Amino acid sequence: MKKHQITILDIARQLNISKSTVSRALTGHPKVSPETRKAVLELAVQMDYQPNMLSVSLVKNKSNTIGVIVPEFMSSFFPQVILGIQQVARMSGYTVLITQCSESYEQEVANARLLLASQVDGLLVSLTKETLNYDHLKIFQRKGIPVVFFNRVCEDMEVPKVIVDDYEGAYRATEHLITTGRKRVAHLAGPATLAISRKRLDGYRDALRRYGIAIDESLIISYDLTMEKVDIYVNHLLNLANRPDALFCINDPTAIQAIQVIKQRGLRIPEDIAVVGFSNDYYSAFIEPSLTTVAQPVQDVGSTAARLLINQIETDCDKPIIKQLKTELIVRRSTV
Known part of the structure; x- marks a missing residue:
């Protein structure tokens, strides 16, 4: 037997007041007396009243929902960011509302359409590696729905962004390798x-220049972030007649796979x-040897992005603020 859904009318009948008074009490209207509001709220709890959020959103033109698009869940980075957002x-x-794209542009477009249809009040986005066209995200702007990018950002859209200092982190990682005696530092780039x-490639290059080490293009390999390619490219570097004595990787999953090879x-x-590596993923401290990496304030990335978005939603402030957070080099046994 279907359970009866408690309505505003049920509460009104119990208290012998109008539906409009109950509705105002539930939404904090200033014209409702404190005594009436208290009676309505207490009865709503007793009767397990659940508001119809669709109706509320239609009345308020607001869903109190934030959409999130992330490129993958393979590493611990994005789940940690989402904790900060939540x-x-x-x-x-x-x-x-959380969606992930498995690094697929087509899936990113589909997820954006889904969140648009869900009438989210704002959108948080980190792009896939394939994304070169941003029309599916610009439509949010045209409809007046705030957008904030984090980590992997769109430089063509003037909206708030939350990033870490990728250049500085890469520079310090490469500098650490050089100051521990390495002369041939390879880079597996994204x-x-x-x-x-x-930005990480720029930091790597500038650190080499700062210490007078010639940049060898044969030691720089950009790849598509698939683990199968890591095996191929690390073996290629190790097969060089003058192989590298150090490897700086675009991220921790790449570095961890490289260690295995x-x-x-x-x-x-x-x-x-x-x-x-780069990112200080959960497993980086527990592999053998433990991985030296560049730590990012991951949950702060999420919480900062969420605050910027909610501020836009609630104040209509659309300044394209860029928040850049600091990184920290964590030295472990893979380098010393």
Whole structure:
């Protein structure tokens, strides 16, 4: 037997007041007396009243929902970012709808359409490695729905963005390898479509220049972030006549996979080749040897992005603020 859904009318009949008075009491209208509001709220709890959120959103033209698009869940980075988003959203009275794209542009477009149809009040986005066209995101702007990018950002849209100092983090990682005696530092870079890949590559190059080490283009390989390619490219680097004595990787999953390949080749880490990652993923501290990496304030990325978005939703402030958060080099046994 279908359970009866408690309505505003049910509460009104119990208290012998009008439906409009109950509705005002539930939404905090100032014209309702404190005594009436208290009676309505207490009865609503007793009767397990659940508001019809669709009706509420139609009346208020607001769904109290935030949409999130992330490129993948393979690493711990994006789940940690989402924890930061959810914490701020929950405290501000928003529900979070989370979608992930498996690094597919087509899926990103589909997810954006889904969130648009769900009438989200705002959108948080980190792009896939394939994304070069942003029309599916610009439509949110045209409809007056705030957008904030984080981590992997669109440089063509003037909206708030939350990033970490990728350049500085990469510079310090490469500098660490050089100051521990390495002379041939290779770099497994991410796809050039991503701003974070370009900034980390710039940091790597500038650190080499600062210490008077010639840049060897044969030691720089950009790839599409698939783990199968890591095996191929690390083996390629190890097969060079003058192989590298250090490897700086675009991210921790790449570095962790590289460590496995190096160990399979019978080489010692860090004696024969040192390895540095980027992001301080959960597993980086527990592999053997533990991974030196660049830590990012991951949950802060999420919470900062959520605050910027909610501020836009609630104040109509659309300044294209860029928040850049600091990184920290974590030295472990893969380099010393």
